[in-house]
Amino acid sequence: MSPVAAPEMVNPGINDVIEDAKRHAKDPASDQTMVLNMGPQHPSTHGVLRLVLEIDGETVVSMAPDIGYLHTGIEKTAEAKFYQQVVPLTDRIDYLSPMCNNLCYCLAVEKLLALEIPERAQTIRVLLNELTRIQSHLVWLGTHAMDIGALTVFLYCFREREELLRLFEAVAGQRMMTSYFRIGGLSMEPPAGWFDRVQKFLNIMPSKIAEYEGLLSGNPIWYSRLKGVGYLSPEDAVRLGVTGPPLRASGVDWDLRRDMPYTGYEKYTFKVPISHDGDVWARYTIRLEEMYESVKIAQQALDRMPEGRITADAPKIILPDREEMKTQMESLIHHFKIVTEGFGVPAGEVFQTVESPRGVMGYYVVSDGTNKPLRVHMRNPSYATLQALETMCKGKLLGDVVAVIGSIDIVLGEIDR
Amino acid sequence: MADALMSLDTVCAALPDNAALLALRDVAVDAKWDRNELTVTVAPGDIIAATRAVQAAGYNFFEDCTAVYWYPSEPRFQVTYHIVSTTMKERVRLAVLLPGDDPAVDSITSVWPSSNFYEREVFDLFGIRFVGHPNLVRIMMPLDWKGHPLRKDYPVEGYR
Known part of the structure; x- marks a missing residue:
């Protein structure tokens, strides 16, 4: 059965779905359909996603996502804060990849300010971004497997994630809401022995990824639940704005780390995994391969870790050293000025993108020359990817909707902001 | 960093081979080259023609649409579109005032x-209507919400 209300419509609204069910009910030639409300408290919707589905037996006829349950107005709040005070807000958008958010915002403002970031800070940023990517993919793999019914993998993934969160805590003082990057550099030097701990982690991580693969890839239930499910063609993926692993699983070779390098990614050698299958299985294999590649990039960052400063030479923007502040008058004045008045940013608009674990994350920052941003807008990958959910699920089984939601790895915090 | 080029003529002179500028020659009313980012302003009636032109020129991936509220000056709103080319690895920003x-x-x-979804979000938070949108309803705020939160005259802590 196909939707009668608007068969060609991409992304219908909730009311369209309900109207469609009513029309099916009136048509004596067809079976009656049923409207099913899934979420916002459903455990496999990864947060507060609500789906309104019209189903014919087990088959999805049409569906519409309902979002906004987690809307906290971060874009509005950012307009009322100094530039440096926005950094902690950005963690809360995509809470599984806080460092990528921090980085994207800092890069955007640094572009407005035309700041030169020292080599060491850039390398630590790359290192932490790749660790964040592994951490985010571990949460994805654990929850995705749990949705499908493989509960054990979750515990294995969170074992390694725990070590990563400890590493984040050691540099930033926080496990999840790190706010470690600053406009102009980093907040502080990593503690003594931290790089050794990272090295230890990178030594064991490839064997752990192989362990997850061993738990899942050969499993016939896992294979049959994933293979051929939720197909997305490359044309649809581009048309619907899908980015990140789902886009590359559909065969579009687009990774910003390689194609529009930022913060020194052009100095690293890595492979961008591509698949042409476009199904849930392809997204699974691509993310696993990406974890191996992230380990390689992190290793290269660790090997080439240069010495030097971790902040740019801009005393009016970066808080001075604590010791200098106690001994030098200028430092004390700068500290007072930055904390009480912020700093002015030259007028202009920039759009900075980074490759987050979920795809293209962009920050659009508009400045009018004052100490508060006129507008901060976040382009979040999950928001666009969610638009493809209907295309992937229409005409397929209801049970596969759960697998598809897991495979696109959405975070509702960044959808609703 | 090079100085910003702020007018259509200077930008066209500085970037004679830019595919987006060539495609938008007929509809562009203003252009800006600032911080290695190209912004082309078009008239509100020409936005479909402009997006079709850049799409034909190879800018195949729509990334983002949002708005800026230039309170209290007129024209009050700027709707911004970010479109990237995955083959040329270039981005163009279209703006409508x-x-x-x-x-x-x-x-x-x-x-x-x-x-x-992006146009629904701008409609919801700024109150800009998108003519011809198939499903123009609020997306972030509740359906019966009054006001548009991202306008500058909307208080940060809400109406009391």
Whole structure:
């Protein structure tokens, strides 16, 4: 059965779905359909996603996502804060990849300010971004497997994630809401022995990824639940704005780390995994391969870790050293000025993108020359990817909707902001 | 960093080979080259023609649509589109300026369906109507919400 209300419509609204069910009910030639409300408290919707589905037996006829349950107005709040005070807000958008958010915002403002970031800070940023990517993919793999019914993998993934969160805590003082990057550099030097701990982690991580693969890839239930499910063609993926692993699983070779390098990614050698299958299985294999590649990039960052400063030479923007502040008058004045008045940013608009674990994350920052941003807008990958959910699920089984939601790895915090 | 080029003529002179500028020659009213980012302003009625032109020129991926509220100056709204080319690895920003009362612009969902949610978000938070949008209802705020939160005259802590 196909939707009668608007068969060609991409992304219908909730009311369209309900109207469609009513029309099916009136048509004596067809079976009656049923409207099913899934979420916002459903455990496999990864947060507060609500789906309104019209189903014919087990088959999805049409569906519409309902979002906004987690809307906290971060874009509005950012307009009322100094530039440096926005950094902690950005963690809360995509809470599984806080460092990528921090980085994207800092890069955007640094572009407005035309700041030169020292080599060491850039390398630590790359290192932490790749660790964040592994951490985010571990949460994805654990929850995705749990949705499908493989509960054990979750515990294995969170074992390694725990070590990563400890590493984040050691540099930033926080496990999840790190706010470690600053406009102009980093907040502080990593503690003594931290790089050794990272090295230890990178030594064991490839064997752990192989362990997850061993738990899942050969499993016939896992294979049959994933293979051929939720197909997305490359044309649809581009048309619907899908980015990140789902886009590359559909065969579009687009990774910003390689194609529009930022913060020194052009100095690293890595492979961008591509698949042409476009199904849930392809997204699974691509993310696993990406974890191996992230380990390689992190290793290269660790090997080439240069010495030097971790902040740019801009005393009016970066808080001075604590010791200098106690001994030098200028430092004390700068500290007072930055904390009480912020700093002015030259007028202009920039759009900075980074490759987050979920795809293209962009920050659009508009400045009018004052100490508060006129507008901060976040382009979040999950928001666009969610638009493809209907295309992937229409005409397929209801049970596969759960697998598809897991495979696109959405975070509702960044959808609703 | 090079100085910003702020007018259509200087930008066209500085970037004679830019595919987006060549495609938009007929509809561009203003252009800006600032911090290695190209912004082309078009008239509100020309946005569908402009997006089709850049799409034909190879800018195949719609990334983002949002708005800026230039309170209290006129034209009050700027609707911004970010479009990237995955082959040329270049980005172009299209901008449309709209008046403060009853702002409306054509929807580009017919060109890129991915703009659907973005235009709904701008409608919800700024109150800009997108003519021809298939499903223009609020997306973030509750359906019965009054006001548009991202306008500058909307208080940060809400109405009391």
